[in-house]
Amino acid sequence: MPGQHTLDETESQVATRLAGMDLDFEAMAVTANLFRAANAARNQMERTVLAKSNLTWTGFVVLWVAWIWESAETREIASEAGVSKATLSGVLTTLESRGLLVRKRGERDGRLVTVELTTAGKRLMKGLFPEFNKAERRVTRGLDSAQLPAIAEYLRQITQAASD
Template sequence: MSRYADAARDGDGRVHHTLAETESAVAERLDGMSVDVESMAAVQNIYRAANTIRNHLEQTVLAPHDLTWTGWVVLWVVWIWGDIETRHVAEEAGISKGTLTGVIGTLEKRGLLLRRTHPDDARRVLVALTPKGRKLMNTLFPIFNAAEARVTASLSTTDKTHLATSLRAVVAEVDEF
């Protein structure tokens, strides 16, 4: 991750502490406390992996096309669903509607998508890709998908499927509220 290109490294060039070092430090600090180690490790690794992947894909795939991660996700959602209401875009993209207003503004300024008022409900706003936006997605998606394959290359197809299944279960669990 070149984001940390100027970060200090240990003598042997490592960026992070090793797993053993970290777990040892954690165990020392948590000594005597009742800790669910497996749940902690699961949650921490989900977040770290998500961050690592996001930063990597932003750099290698998105930045050359002047796209942020969120901009890409919004573009993706609109590409897949086409002519979608903004509140649904926010749900699918996983961002608040307040944030979406700004992101759509940015993408609209670049001519990648368009806003228009819903014909049956003047409160709602429909979003759709412009031809320029569609062309960008047709170009960029294969590149993005290839990068997705690269970052998960160390997992077998079965591993990836199991991974996705477990993560869906977590999301479903949290949504139970």
């Protein structure tokens, strides 16, 4: 759902408006399109896959991390999901109240909390993830599939550079 300006028009307006300034326009184009792509993909997947299960994006990611790792500590979930521990705390409360996961206080270290999916949570992920993957396939369908691993690698480099 494009606005009333096309992407090309926007980028050309940017170039005109900022002409003469000492800027890295190529870096700008990469980051601008990075955020546009992530946003568009997220909105698309929220609407087509997550909405029918009444899950938010973050809720889904949290469930996904706990599912993949069988059982995960909260600080790790926060890191993987890309949210602060404060945010995660609230999201966990929401998901726990819906019976999708449980918190368990660490036995050896009383400060830690680990998260485990309930049976309902596992069933939900098992049914939902293949659909989610279809949506992942859909948003990457414009790309040459031979290039996919290289593109993933470029994105890892960005994550790396932004993480210190």
